[in-house]
Every structure is written in C-alpha cells, then in structure tokens.
Amino acid sequence: MAGYDLKEGQFEKRSASDDELWSAISNVFSAKIKTNSSYKYGMFKAILDNLYNVDEQLILSFDKVFSKFAEIYWNLILKHHLKQQIQAEGKGGTYLEQIIWSAVKKYELPLDIPYESLPPEIMIDINHQVKMKCKMYVVGALFEDTRKLFYSFSKKGEWIQINPVMYEFLCKHKVIVEKLNYYQWAKFLEKVNAGDSTNLLLSKIDESAKRNNLTYYRQILFEEFENKCFYCGVNVNSKVDVDHFIPWSFVKDDCLWNLVLSCPACNRSKSDKLAAPRYLDILIDRNKKIHIERIDSSTNYEDSKLREIYYWAKVNGYDEEWRPRK
Template sequence: MMIDISHRIKVKCKENVVGALFADTRKLFYSFNKKEEWIQINPEMYTFICKHKVLIEKLNYYEWAKFLEKVNEENVTTKILNKIDESSKRNNLSVYRKILYDEFESRTCFYCGKQLKADDIHVDHFIPWSFIKDDKLWNLVLSCPKCNLNKKDKLPNIDFLTRIVDRNQTLLIDIYKTEMHNYQAKKLLNIYDWAKVNGYSEEWIPKLKA
C-alpha cells in the first residue's frame, strides 16, 4: 500500500512539480533529469539555504500552519504552530555519552576542563540543537552540568571551534565511521558561521574561578 502511494506521488511529481518548480525558480535552485531520476541542488543555493536556515524554517512553519488551518476543523488546529515546532525531538544522548567518555582518557569538561564524574556528565550540543536540530557525534561534547546549563542556546567562543575540530579528528576512525558519516571540518566551520548570522551572535565562554 505504502509503496504504491509513494510510486504514485513520484510519478505525479515528475509530471507536474519538478519541471514547474524549476521554471518558477528561474532554473536557479537545481538541475534535474527526469529519465535518470536525479536532482542536483545548485551549490550556491545550498549555501544560501544553510545560511538563512532559521528564517526559511520559520516561514515554512508559518505557511504549513496556514495550510493545516485551512483544511482541518478549528478544534483540531489549536496551537498548531507549537505542534509543528515540536515535530523535531531530541534523541537520547546516552549512547554518545558512553562513546565520548570511553574515547577520551582525560574525561574532563570540554569547556572548563573540570574533571568529570561518571554519574554526573552532561552531553552538550556544541552548536545549539535549536539551530542544527540534529544529534551528530561531531557536534556533541562532554560537559560538566554547570557549563551545559550556563551555555544554554549560545555558541561557544570561537576559540573552542579549533578545539572541537581537533577533537573530531580523533573520532575519524573505523569504529565510529557510522556516527561520523559525512563529517567534514569545513562543514562544521560553515555551520558555526551560519548560526552566527541566524541570531546566535552571542558567544559564550565559561566563567573560570580566579
């Protein structure tokens, strides 16, 4: 049943969507081949989308909410924007906590250097989850509770960027190949910059005791 529906959707998209959208966007977004069934995103457009991710996401949510309100009964669409925004959920990070704790003998907080206790470790998204909305090993670091709670949704100071790039190099080994799939240091640097222009301009640095 699902395979049949997917096939029909694909056929309709090939007939009515791919070419029409290609023309509507003045051939700027992508190129395509219906016969070979591939679509290639324009690299400049990909960069633009990543750079303005938050704004595009909000506009998309808004239009999606308007559509749902139009096609559903009023009682079904209560707080629809909140429901849509909750469609992305965080995963359980315990598996990554174990990987990072087992991999690094120092077992210290990535930010302040405090020694970590096995039963009191937080896993922090280096680039805030609210921007990246994904749980990738290359963006996760071990943190003490204080640093994790104080950092919240802020970007770490740029000095930490070099540190996480260096850290990730040690994870590019066979046993973590799946978790580090598609990781590139350049990609991480770009995402950091894109986050800054998307409202994450305040850099955070831990307050160390004198």
C-alpha cells in the first residue's frame, strides 16, 4: 500500500476529464495494486456513505469516516463472519478484526449485538481504535491509489477534503462506483473466505452479472402479455426475442422488470442502445400490471429505480435514442 506513511496529502488542483476520474477510481481495483486486506474497499464505502455529510468545503472528519468504517466492519465480521484478510497461521486477522474481537472479549459482548446497540462508551472506544489504525494504514494508501485526485488529507487535523471535481463525479456516478467497489470487494472476500460464508454474497453478484437462459422469462412474458413486440407492436409467435430494455451491457442483470418481448428485427436494430423515453413510460406502465414480486420475490423493483437506472445509463454513454422502424 504505497503512500500509507504520508502525514498529509493535497489533491491535484486542476480540471480532470471524466475519463481520467474513472481511470483514477479503476486504479484502486487494478491488478497492479497489491491488496492484502479489504481496507481500501471499506474506506471507499465509508466515504461514499458519507457523501452527503460533507461540509461546504467538502470536508469530512476522520471521526465521521471511520465510525462508518467501524460499523461496516462490525457487521461484516461479527454478523456475516467474513474474514478480511488471508490469515497466516497463528495470526489473528487484520488489525480491525483484532480490535473488534478484543472488544467483544473485553466488554463481554454478545456476538450478535448490532453495532448501533453498543453502549456509547464502548462504541467510542471501538471507533477510536479503528480510526487510529485507519489513519496509520489506509488514508494515505487510498490517496495514492486514486492518483491524488480523490481527496486531500491531514492526519494531524484528522480530516479529508474531497476534490470538488471528484465530488461532482461521484454524485453523478455514485451507484455505479458503489457497485464497482462492492463487486471488487466481494471478489476479494471470496479468495479470503474459503468456507460457505461468502457463497450467498458471491452467488448474488454472480447471478446478477450472468446472462441466464431467458426462456423462463419469455414464458412469463408470453403468459402475461399479448404476443406483440414491445417496440413496434407486430405480432410475434414462435420467433420472438427477449430484450433487455436497458441494455444488459449496462445493467448486467436479467430482471423481469427490464425484460420485454421483441421481434427479432427490433431486437437486432436496438442492440446495445437505449430506447427513447416514451418507451420507458410504457415499460413503467407495463410493470405496474405484471406481478413482479410474485414471480421474483427477491427483486427490489420500483418505478423510480428504473427511471434512475435509465438516467444513469444515459450519463454513462448510452445516449443514442433508439426508435423502432415503422
């Protein structure tokens, strides 16, 4: 973790293109960067979760960032039993795992106690210890890994200040950056946790990114709707495609609320493009009629979510509006 021993750092005060900012963030997850523990993922999440808690100068105190960090790890370690580092024999895990386990022992805490139920003085003690370790090992490393474009920091003052250019970028792409972080984090956890504890986590991610056989959905769509192409209205019978309304390459997911029946011609011509906004409205109407929860109980569908993903897809370069040929 290069940079971990810096006492302070200043973000580069200059404009940066979105491409450059993406690249700075991707660099954190790059194979070039050696990753021994999950700290950088945790700090990234702690900052994203605090994105709207910055002051007018975009400053976040270490206390704010690392109490969130402590909470995240508390849950991962105690509730989900996820190790955060490959453990050498006889070693007790990362510093954070040690802090958490020794607090449990010292205060004789029940193992299932949620973080928010900790007595205040114990919470303060844990947060403080976590902060001191993160200050030592994480703040400077993430600063370097993001090529000095993410934030400035002072270990003496105990704050980070987010680069305004990056701040705007993160607001614009918050969910996507979050997903990227979760995905990389889970991939890391998979390597570290040999048992079945990450199976659920991983299979969720894996299944959400896998192109399943869509026959199942085709059948449901056939049962629920007329046999018409969602886009051009032509009758479809045996020759019908299942189309991802918001392109799969963007959502990496096969959710019923994003799937429509399409004639092969429309499907081919639409390909990787986003349909015009009026089709979004039609899809939202359609999703009201379909019993999504009954068919897919794990879905978290909301109209507003679909609208947001549509918007994000546009922001992410899916900005050509496709319409069917009449």
